[in-house]
Amino acid sequence: MKAARLKSVEFKLYEYLINLRSFYDSLDAEDIIAGIGEYVELVKTRYYKIALIGVFKRGKSSLLNALLGHGVLPADVRPATATVNRVTFSPTEFAEVFFKDGTTREIEIDQLDDYVSKVGEVGRRNAAEIDEVVVGYPSVFCQNYIDIIDTPGLEDDERMTEITLKRIEEIDAAIVVMSALSPCSQSECELIVRLLKSRNIHDIVFAVNFIDCLDGEEDIGRVLKSVEEKVRHYAFQALDDEETIARAHRILDHMRIFGISPKEALAAMRTNDRNLLKKSRFPGFQDELYKIVTSAQTTNMIAKVLAFVRDSIAELEGRYNARMLRLQAETETTERALRGMIRIREQMGAYVDGRLDEISRRCWERIDAFRFRGEHFLPIRSMILDRAARVRSPEDVPAQCAAACRAVDDHLRAQYKAAAADMRAAFLEGVSALKGVALPSPGGKTPAAELYEIVTDAPPPGAYDLAPLRLGGPVREGGLFIALEQAAFAQMSAVADRLDRWLTEMRGDFCRAFKRLDSAYLQEYQLALECAYEERCEAAEFLKMSYRRNRARSDLMFESIRSEMEI
Ligand SMILES: Nc1nc2c(ncn2[C@@H]2O[C@H](COP(=O)(O)OP(=O)(O)O)[C@@H](O)[C@H]2O)c(=O)[nH]1
Numbered sequence: 001m002k003a004a005r006l007k008s009v010e011f012k013l014y015e016y017l018i019n020l021r022s023f024y025d026s027l028d029a030e031d032i033i034a035g036i037g038e039y040v041e042l043v044k045t046r047y048y049k050i051a052l053i054g055v056f057k058r059g060k061s062s063l064l065n066a067l068l069g070h071g072v073l074p075a076d077v078r079p080a081t082a083t084v085n086r087v088t089f090s091p092t093e094f095a096e097v098f099f100k101d102g103t104t105r106e107i108e109i110d111q112l113d114d115y116v117s118k119v120g121e122v123g124r125r126n127a128a129e130i131d132e133v134v135v136g137y138p139s140v141f142c143q144n145y146i147d148i149i150d151t152p153g154l155e156d157d158e159r160m161t162e163i164t165l166k167r168i169e170e171i172d173a174a175i176v177v178m179s180a181l182s183p184c185s186q187s188e189c190e191l192i193v194r195l196l197k198s199r200n201i202h203d204i205v206f207a208v209n210f211i212d213c214l215d216g217e218e219d220i221g222r223v224l225k226s227v228e229e230k231v232r233h234y235a236f237q238a239l240d241d242e243e244t245i246a247r248a249h250r251i252l253d254h255m256r257i258f259g260i261s262p263k264e265a266l267a268a269m270r271t272n273d274r275n276l277l278k279k280s281r282f283p284g285f286q287d288e289l290y291k292i293v294t295s296a297q298t299t300n301m302i303a304k305v306l307a308f309v310r311d312s313i314a315e316l317e318g319r320y321n322a323r324m325l326r327l328q329a330e331t332e333t334t335e336r337a338l339r340g341m342i343r344i345r346e347q348m349g350a351y352v353d354g355r356l357d358e359i360s361r362r363c364w365e366r367i368d369a370f371r372f373r374g375e376h377f378l379p380i381r382s383m384i385l386d387r388a389a390r391v392r393s394p395e396d397v398p399a400q401c402a403a404a405c406r407a408v409d410d411h412l413r414a415q416y417k418a419a420a421a422d423m424r425a426a427f428l429e430g431v432s433a434l435k436g437v438a439l440p441s442p443g444g445k446t447p448a449a450e451l452y453e454i455v456t457d458a459p460p461p462g463a464y465d466l467a468p469l470r471l472g473g474p475v476r477e478g479g480l481f482i483a484l485e486q487a488a489f490a491q492m493s494a495v496a497d498r499l500d501r502w503l504t505e506m507r508g509d510f511c512r513a514f515k516r517l518d519s520a521y522l523q524e525y526q527l528a529l530e531c532a533y534e535e536r537c538e539a540a541e542f543l544k545m546s547y548r549r550n551r552a553r554s555d556l557m558f559e560s561i562r563s564e565m566e567i
């Protein structure tokens, strides 16, 4: 791809990631948002990690030192490297040790031997506790965010092998380091296959060291050719899945293989020996490696970001669907509750009305018995007749009359009390029946309990507060019965009025209490449910819209990046 086109893709990716962030914001995908931050950084820096990998004592550390132009890291005839050492660019030299327990320590560069080398007791002890050593160095090679990682190497001991293989998962490219004297051992070939299988490794460069031990140009050419053939042969035999085979073709068809002598290169740098440096073939290798790495940096970054975007879009779709389903389920539940609430309110209203009518009918019967004389008429008449029958002479009249008055008065008083008690009982029974109606009871108080309180707290129909029964005018013998009867009837209708007033007041109280109850929380509850329902509907609509809009925008951008890259 042309540089200008790469730049445009890079720019689009950056914009895309920033857009993606707002997309995820609406879905609370904080983990993905954090990931986006890392990839935004990656677009800016194109950070790239390349690791030296191979069997021990093949000159990995020597090669790295030659790249740095100095003997920074320990190299030895004995296996020397015991830790993973990452060299990163820094204008001033530093070394920082990251321990497995999470602590870190800054050390001097010349103390490195004590930490990264397994030669010597101190180094061996320290190395076991170390996760990684980071060496900052003003290396031209490492500027522009390229880190080189030196590994302990395979085959030396199991722990070193494990430390090395673990790193394969996090690198972008590998330099496989072999010796020209014994290249392509079984474990080297296995290692190469393993590197080819790793999805994140986009480049593999082959460095065949120790060419100074070979017999001139021809011999070097022969060894390199044989390494190339062996590696290809072994790899394509060992690989079986399509994706890996395609990657292997890309990496192995035009194999980047170099015969070099890091040892001679280092010696030449020390002594400023131009001829020896040329003989080491190191400058050519270094230039090529730099070109490979810098051009891979961008494509590698693009591939990584695209892979991340593709994965996160898939992840997001899953989350969106799950969220949508949850919202829909919540909406349905709320809607059901709301419908239930409306029904309950209607039923409750109808029920209270029906009950009240029933109660009133019972009360009216009692009241009518007084107003239309009903069952009280005969007993009162017989009381009066009884007293009238005792009149023997006109002198008896006042006494019998007073006794009749008292008897009728007592009778009416008792009947009035009984009627009042029964009317009150009718209300209480009606309220008790309400207890059977299933209603929500916020605050622990049921509507029935509340109404019950209202009835019991209401003043009773009252004590007998009518004036005692009195006869109007002088009582004459003939008109006695009629006067007494009329007075009794007047008293009865006064009682009826009194009871009627109480019933009207009670009904009013009852209805008002029910309305208060209904609006205090049944209606309130319904309103809350209505709000919740609307909120959920709106949230679902908003989610759907923002997802669709973002998704469409995201697809469009993704398509434009892809088409740009394919051209
Ligand atoms: N003759 C020769 N010796 C080398 C070359 N590269 C490294 N060595 C030596 O091989 C030994 C092991 O090197 P080292 O870099 O420690 O290997 P590592 O274990 O792979 O890191 C050291 O003594 C180096 O000096 C080379 O190209 N030619």
Ligand SMILES: [Mg+2]
Residues within 6 Å of the ligand: 060, 061, 062, 074, 075, 080, 081, 150, 151, 152
């Ligand atoms: Mg080493």
